[in-house]
Amino acid sequence: MSAFFVGWHLASIRPWAGFLGMVCGCAMVLFAAVALALGSVASDPGGGDFSGEKDLTGVVVAAPYPLLVLAPDAEHPTGHAVLLSGGGKVGIQVQADALNGKRVRATGVGFKRGTIDMMVGVQLQPAEGPSPEPTVIPLGVWRLTGEICDGKCESGIMRPGNGLSHKACANVCISGGVPPVFVTTAPVEGASFLLMGDAQGRALPDAFGDHTGMLQRMDGSVVRIADVAIFRTDVTAAVTP
Amino acid sequence: MSARYLPVGWNASKLVYDGVLLAIVASYIAVFLWVAPHFQHVTLPLDAYSARMGAFGTCAFFLLTAILCIGPAARLDRRFLPLLYNRRHFGVLTCAVALTHANAAFEWYFSYSPLDPFVALLSGNTSFRQISGFPFEVFGIFGLVVLVLLAATSHDFWLRFLTPPVWKSLHMGLYAGYLAVVLHVALGALQAAHNPLLAVVMTLCVLMVGVLHLAAGRRPARPGDTIDGWIVAGRADSIAEGRAIAVPVPGAEPVAIFRHDGKLSAVTNLCAHQNGPLSEGAVIDGCITCPWHGYQYRLADGCAPPPYTEKLVTFRLKFTDGMVLLDPSPNPPGTYVEPLRVA
Numbered sequence: 076m077s078a079f080f081v082g083w084h085l086a087s088i089r090p091w092a093g094f095l096g097m098v099c100g101c102a103m104v105l106f107a108a109v110a111l112a113l114g115s116v117a118s119d120p121g122g123g124d125f126s127g128e129k130d131l132t133g134v135v136v137a138a139p140y141p142l143l144v145l146a147p148d149a150e151h152p153t154g155h156a157v158l159l160s161g162g163g164k165v166g167i168q169v170q171a172d173a174l175n176g177k178r179v180r181a182t183g184v185g186f187k188r189g190t191i192d193m194m195v196g197v198q199l200q201p202a203e204g205p206s207p208e209p210t211v212i213p214l215g216v217w218r219l220t221g222e223i224c225d226g227k228c229e230s231g232i233m234r235p236g237n238g239l240s241h242k243a244c245a246n247v248c249i250s251g252g253v254p255p256v257f258v259t260t261a262p263v264e265g266a267s268f269l270l271m272g273d274a275q276g277r278a279l280p281d282a283f284g285d286h287t288g289m290l291q292r293m294d295g296s297v298v299r300i301a302d303v304a305i306f307r308t309d310v311t312a313a314v315t316p
Numbered sequence: 317m318s319a320r321y322l323p324v325g326w327n328a329s330k331l332v333y334d335g336v337l338l339a340i341v342a343s344y345i346a347v348f349l350w351v352a353p354h355f356q357h358v359t360l361p362l363d364a365y366s367a368r369m370g371a372f373g374t375c376a377f378f379l380l381t382a383i384l385c386i387g388p389a390a391r392l393d394r395r396f397l398p399l400l401y402n403r404r405h406f407g408v409l410t411c412a413v414a415l416t417h418a419n420a421a422f423e424w425y426f427s428y429s430p431l432d433p434f435v436a437l438l439s440g441n442t443s444f445r446q447i448s449g450f451p452f453e454v455f456g457i458f459g460l461v462v463l464v465l466l467a468a469t470s471h472d473f474w475l476r477f478l479t480p481p482v483w484k485s486l487h488m489g490l491y492a493g494y495l496a497v498v499l500h501v502a503l504g505a506l507q508a509a510h511n512p513l514l515a516v517v518m519t520l521c522v523l524m525v526g527v528l529h530l531a532a533g534r535r536p537a538r539p540g541d542t543i544d545g546w547i548v549a550g551r552a553d554s555i556a557e558g559r560a561i562a563v564p565v566p567g568a569e570p571v572a573i574f575r576h577d578g579k580l581s582a583v584t585n586l587c588a589h590q591n592g593p594l595s596e597g598a599v600i601d602g603c604i605t606c607p608w609h610g611y612q613y614r615l616a617d618g619c620a621p622p623p624y625t626e627k628l629v630t631f632r633l634k635f636t637d638g639m640v641l642l643d644p645s646p647n648p649p650g651t652y653v654e655p656l657r658v659a
C-alpha cells in the first residue's frame with residue numbers, strides 16, 4: 076500500500092518527511108523574508124520626540140485650545156506659544172478657562188515636532204508678574220489642504236501619530252480636549268502645523284470626527300498668536316480634495 | 317480517538333507540529349521587530365506599540381491564510397495531510413497572535429482617555445458612511461470574535477457537545493472571519509501605508525486561497541446511473557486494496573466504499589470526529605483510518621474499536637454484471653453489513 080500518514084504515529088510520516096521538511100523550511104524562510112520586507116518599508120512616522128521636562132512661565136490663552144504664551148526671546152522674537160494638554164487623552168480646558176489671560180507657571184513634559192511645541196500632563200499655577208494680552212495677528216483667508224491630527228500624538232507621543240489607522244485615536248484625543256492641529260501639505264507663512272478652531276475661534280464642534288486622519292481641503296482664516304498659527308474654519312464643510 | 321477528554325492529547329506528531337509552528341511565528345516576529353528596523357528609512361523609529369501592531373497583525377493574517385490553504389492543498393496533494401492533522405493548534409496560536417495585535421491597538425489607541433476603553437473603541441470612529449476613514453476596527457473586532465470563538469470551541473468536548481455537523485458549520489465561520497480581516501486591513505493599514513508592498517502581498521494571499529479552493533473544489537464525479545434505486549458505483553477493481561472510492565449520492569453526502577482483503581464495505585464519507593473525508597483514508601490494522609486525525613472504524617459495522625464509541629452509518633452493497641451497486645439508504649450507525657466478497 077502507498078504511504079499513509081496517521082497523526083498518532085509519527086513514524087508513518089517517514090515516506091513524506093523530506094517533502095514536509097522542505098515545506099516547513101520554505102515556510103520558515105518565506106515568513107522571515109516577508110517579515111523583513113514588510114517591517115523595513117514602514118512609513119516614516121516623522122521626527123516628533125520627547126523634549127524634556129518643562130517648567131515654564133507665561134500667559135494662558137484658553138481658546139480655541141489652551142496655549143501658554145511665553146515672552147519674546149532671542150530665539151523667538153515674536154514670542155513663543157506652547158500647546159497645552161493633560162495626561163492621557165484629555166485636555167486641560169477647565170484649568171485654562173479658570174486662568175485665561177493670567178500669568179501662570181506650567182509644569183509638564185515636552186514633545187516637539189517641527190514648529191509644534193506641546194506640553195502634556197500640564198499643571199497650571201497662578202504666578203506673579205506681568206500678563207500682557209497676547210496680540211492676535213490676522214494672516215488672511217486661506218484654502219488649505221492637509222490632515223487634522225491631535226496635537227499630542229502628532230508631536231511624537233505616538234510614532235506614527237497620524238493617518239487613517241490612527242483616526243479613532245485622534246478622535247478620542249480631540250474629543251477629550253487635546254488641541255487639534257492641521258498639518259498642511261504646503262506651509263502657510265512658514266507654518267506647516269496650525270492649531271485648529273471653529274470659524275469663531277472656539278473649540279471644534281463635535282462633528283469633526285468624519286474629517287480626521289485623511290487629506291481634507293477647507294477654507295478659513297489664519298491668525299497668529301506669538302509664533303503659533305491658528306486655522307479658524309468650519310470643519311464640517313471640509314471636503315476630500 | 318476519544319474515550320475521555322484531556323486538555324490536549326499530546327503525542328509526538330503534535331509536539332513536532334507545534335514546535336515548527338512556534339519557530340515560524342517566533343522568527344517572523346523577531347525579524348519584523350528587531351531586524352527589519354535596521355533597514356527602515358525613517359526619521360525616528362516607530363513606537364513600540366505601533367511596531368507590535370504591525371508585526372502581530374500581519375503575522376496573524378498570514379497564519380490565517382496558511383490555515384485556509386492547508387485543506388485544499390491536502391486534497392490536491394496527500395503529502396500535505398500531516399499539516400492538517402493538528403490544524404486546531406494552528407488556529408489557537410493564530411488566535412493568540414491576533415489577540416496580541418488587538419491588545420496593542422486597544423491599549424495604545426483606546427486607553428488613557430476619560431472614556432471606558434471599550435466605549436472609546438466603539439465610539440472613536442463613527443464615519444460609517446464613508447469608505448476612506450470607515451471604522452475598519454469593526455471588521456477587526458468581528459474577525460477576532462470569530463477566531464476566539466473557534467479557538468474556544470476547538471476542543472473535542474465541544475465537538476461532541478455540538479455534534480460534528482454543527483461544529484463544522486460553526487468552524488466554516490473562519491471564512492467570514494478571513495473576509496473581515498481582509499476588509500480590516502484593506503480599510504485600515506493599507507489606507508495608511510505609503511508603500512504598496514503590503515497590498516501586493518495581501519492580494520497574492522487572497523488569490524492563493526481562492527485558487528486553491530477552486531482547484532480542490534473541482535469534483536469530476538457525478539452521481540452514477542441507478543438500477544432499481546441502487547447506485548452504480550463502478551468496477552471493484554477500480555478500488556485499490558486498502559483504499560476507498562467516494563461515491564456521490566444525490567442530495568446526500570458521498571459514501572466511501574473500502575476494499576480490504578478482497579472484500580468491500582461501504583460507510584459514510586464523513587468521519588464521526590470532524591467530518592473528515594474517510595474515502596481519502598486507508599485501511600490500517602484492519603480498520604478504516606481517517607486521513608485527518610487517524611480515528612479508526614471497523615469495516616463491517618462502522619464502529620470504532622473499543623474503548624472508543626464513535627459509530628458511522630453503513631450501506632449495503634451488491635454485484636450486478638460485474639459492477640458494484642450501492643443502496644443509497646443508510647443503515648443506522650453501527651449496523652453490521654456483511655462485507656461483499658470480490659469475485
Ligand code: FES
Pocket residue numbers: 587588589590591592593606607608609610611
Ligand atoms: S476528522 Fe478527525 S479523525 Fe476524522
